[in-house]
Amino acid sequence: MATHSHDFLGDAHDSNARRTRWVVWLSATMMVAEIVAGTLTGSMALSADGWHMATHTLALGVSALAYSFARRNNGDQRYSWGTGKVGSLAGFASALGLAAVALGILYESGLRLVEPRSVAFGEALVVAVIGLLVNLASAALLGHGHSHDGDHGHDHAHDHNLRSAYLHVLADALTSVLAIAALAAGWWFGIGWLDAAVGVVGALVILHWSRGLVIETAGVLLDRVPDQHLCDELRAKIEGPGDVTVHDWHLWAVGPGRYAAIVSATGATPSEVRRRLGDDKRIAHLTVECS
CATH class of the missing domain: 3.30.300 (GMP Synthetase; Chain A, domain 3)
Structure with a gap:
C-alpha cells in the first residue's frame, strides 16, 4: 500500500543547516578569543561579552542540532506530521534563552550603573571591533538564507530555526556596536557610565526581538491559523x-x-x-x- 510522504521540511533546509554550522564555529572561536583576552587584560566588559557570546553559541548549537534531528528523523513514522516543526520548537526555545540573556545583561548593567567598575577600554575596544566583524559575517551567512524564506510567494514560509539563529547574531552585532560606542566614549572622553547605559538599551531591544519570536513560534506549535x-x-x-x-x-x-x-x-x-x-x-x- 502506498504511503503518503510527511516530508514537510523547508526547501532550503539543508542549505540553512550548513549556514548555521558555519556560524556556530565562527561564534565559538570568537567566544574563546573574547574570554581569553578578557582574562589576560583584566577587562570585565570583554569577559562579560565573551560569556554573552557563549550563551548565543549554545543557542546556535541547538539550532544546528535541530536541523540534524529534523533531517535524520524525517521519515520516522512515529512523528505523525513529520519533523517540519522542529525548527519552530528550536526557535521557541532559543527565543526564551535569548530573553534570559537579555535579562542577565539588564541586571548586570543596572549594577554597573550603581557601582561603576574600571574597564581596560583600549584593549576591550580592539577585541569588540573584531567581534563585530565576526557577527556581521555570521549575519551575512544566515541572512542570505533568511531573505529567501518567503520565496515562491509564501509570505509566511519562515524557517523559525534559521530566524532564531539570525536574531541571535543580530543581537550580538547590536551589543557589539553599542559596546564599541560605549568603550570609545569611555576611552576618549572618560564617559565610563555609558558602558552600562548602552547595556540597558541593548537588553531592552533584545527582549523586544525575543518576544516577537516567542509569539510567532508559539503560534506554529499551538497550530494557530498561519495565514x-x-x-x-x-x-x-x-x-x-x-x-x-x-x-x-x-x-x-x-x-x-x-x-x-x-x-x-x-x-x-x-x-x-x-x-x-x-x-x-x-x-x-x-x-x-x-x-
Whole structure:
C-alpha cells in the first residue's frame, strides 16, 4: 500500500543547516578569543561579552542540532506530521534563552550603573571591533538564507530555526556596536557610565526581538491559523457560487511554508473539493470529508 510522504521540511533546509554550522564555529572561536583576552587584560566588559557570546553559541548549537534531528528523523513514522516543526520548537526555545540573556545583561548593567567598575577600554575596544566583524559575517551567512524564506510567494514560509539563529547574531552585532560606542566614549572622553547605559538599551531591544519570536513560534506549535487570508481564500474556492457548504475547516502549519488542512463539507464529493482547491503547493496534506 502506498504511503503518503510527511516530508514537510523547508526547501532550503539543508542549505540553512550548513549556514548555521558555519556560524556556530565562527561564534565559538570568537567566544574563546573574547574570554581569553578578557582574562589576560583584566577587562570585565570583554569577559562579560565573551560569556554573552557563549550563551548565543549554545543557542546556535541547538539550532544546528535541530536541523540534524529534523533531517535524520524525517521519515520516522512515529512523528505523525513529520519533523517540519522542529525548527519552530528550536526557535521557541532559543527565543526564551535569548530573553534570559537579555535579562542577565539588564541586571548586570543596572549594577554597573550603581557601582561603576574600571574597564581596560583600549584593549576591550580592539577585541569588540573584531567581534563585530565576526557577527556581521555570521549575519551575512544566515541572512542570505533568511531573505529567501518567503520565496515562491509564501509570505509566511519562515524557517523559525534559521530566524532564531539570525536574531541571535543580530543581537550580538547590536551589543557589539553599542559596546564599541560605549568603550570609545569611555576611552576618549572618560564617559565610563555609558558602558552600562548602552547595556540597558541593548537588553531592552533584545527582549523586544525575543518576544516577537516567542509569539510567532508559539503560534506554529499551538497550530494557530498561519495565514487568515489564505484560509479565507481556500474556503471560498471550495464553496464556489454557494453550491457547497463547508461545515468544518482547519488549516495549520506542518513546516516552513507547508500547511495541512481538514475540510468537512456537503454538496460535493471529495474529488470535487480537491479539484476546486487545485494543485496548491502550500497544502502539503489534505483530508476531505463530505456528506
